[in-house]
Amino acid sequence: MTTPDSARPLDWSRGSLASVLPSVADRLGVPRYAGADVFAMPEARRAVVVLVDGLGFDLLRQRSGHAPFLRERLPGSHRVPCGFPTTTATSMGSFGTGLPPGAHGLVGMQVLDPQTDRLVNELSWEDGPDPRLWQPHGTVFEAAAAAGVEVTMVGPHYFEGSGLTTAALRGARFTAARSLDERVAAAVAALRAAPRALVYLYWGEVDKIGHVHGCQSWQWGEELESVDRALASLADQVPDDTLIVVTADHGMVDIPHANRLDLIDEPDLMAGVRHLGGEPRCLQLYTLEGATDEVAHAWRQRVGGRARILRREQVVDEGWFGQVEERVAGRIGDLVVVMDDSFAMVHSGLMRAELVRLLGLHGSTSDAELAVPVIVVPPRRGV
Incomplete structure (x- = not known):
């Protein structure tokens, strides 16, 4: 089990959130990422990667009584750093490109555009710069699609074509779905529709509830229960040759x-x-x-x-x-x-x-914010 080094600069040569999609792409046979797997994932013809916004590793372990499906898989999971700062925009850049923030350039929630001398909110992207110029590197999704893998992103409708999605996650066919059950159904349908497929499923309610009610609240625990049930349902429904990976973009702390x-x-x-x-x-x-x-x-x-x-x-x-x-x-x-x-x-x-x-809140370097899980559920049937 790998661990982040709290309050210190990160060792980017070890596994991190930026390693997740390249590792999956390697196991799917995408040539650009041959040898990139750092998590010892099995080979697969299809894969679904679920990113649960705000589900830090330490929070998951602490509140695992709400999550029997995930709790059973924690002992064999990986505990890795999401990157710095521990915020969604930065983490999505690292997740989608497989690069650290200094390369992809999404270096915070709100940062300076030196050319215009004004702040850019990299989460909302309101009046932001051209996302393809702001983040010019290719994404893992683009490389997978070019290698013949059918790539689908499942999330809320307002993510489609947004600045952050275009900057960090371009290359996937977008499928809009509202509820968690609807997103699971859309992910399963996309996996069944192609012999080689990569599906990315996003869920943001854990983060939202943590922000409003606190990550130690009963509301947070109830939402974790919902996520865990949905993941168990997903595992039951995917084709037998599907690799499932569950991760997060950051954790959280309650600050009175x-x-x-x-x-x-x-x-x-x-x-x-x-x-x-x-x-x-x-x-x-x-x-x-x-x-x-x-x-x-x-x-x-x-x-x-x-x-x-x-x-x-x-x-x-x-x-x-x-x-x-x-x-x-x-x-x-x-x-x-x-x-x-x-x-x-x-x-x-x-x-x-x-x-x-x-x-x-999140953004700093406490273990509760920095450490995220990488939980690998192997295919029921090997390649």
């Missing part, structure tokens, strides 16, 4: 509002900050010219005991984003503020009220 600092009340900290990017557990500060040292000093004096304030050069040199391409470096904050296990920072004047109110 008493443990948060609102930057609207901290004018000294905002002095010299041109743009406030990132999210409450991992802020990215874009400073006025010549102000980076002063801003770093002010932040270290005020919150240095509860967060690490790192210069862009440090996170790049230490490999927090993996190897960073030149076109990507300017998107990373001049300063990156990485919160400790029980702290968050918001700005109620700049952030949406919905974001400020959330109880469950």
Whole structure:
């Protein structure tokens, strides 16, 4: 079982979320990814990869009483890092391309576009740049489709053609489905329709409920029960030669509002900050010219005991984003503020009220946020 190294730059040579689709593609016989499997998956003619948004490994293990299907398979599973920062947009880039964030360029929830000097929300992609230019690397789905594998993505209708989908997950035929049962049915139909198939099924309610009610809530446990039942149903219905892989984009921690600092009340900290990017557990500060040292000093004096304030050069040199391409470096904050296990920072004047109110958060490097599962269910019948 592999484990993430909490609070340290990641070793990208080991298995991570970015390794999942290349490993599956290798087992499906996609030439571009020959030898890429790091999880000892069996060969298969068909595969379905289920990504459960927000289902961190530690949360799953802690609340596994709600999930008998997954609990039975935890001992043989893999515990790997999703990447940094631990946020959906970044993780989807890593998942879809098989590359670290420094290569695919989706380096946070909200980051700077240096060409326009404005923030881009890489999750909503509202008024965002051309996603194919922002993320020019080919995806695993494109390579699989080119190799003759029928690739299908099953998710909510508003994902079809979205900026994030185009940037990170292009190459799949899209099938819209609302409920989890409808998505399972759509995935099974797509698998049965082709002799060589790769289906990607996304489910986001675990993350949504965790944000609103907390990942320690009874509501979170009930949603995990629903997911587990659906996965058991999926396993019963897929063709015998189908490989099933279950993973997640990040975990989550509950941060009480008493443990948060609102930057609207901290004018000294905002002095010299041109743009406030990132999210409450991992802020990215874009400073006025010549102000980076002063801003770093002010932040270290005020919150240095509860967060690490790192210069862009440090996170790049230490490999927090993996190897960073030149076109990507300017998107990373001049300063990156990485919160400790029980702290968050918001700005109620700049952030949406919905974001400020959330109880469950992610973005930082605690094990609860960083570690995700890779659960492999082999085909009932080998190739």
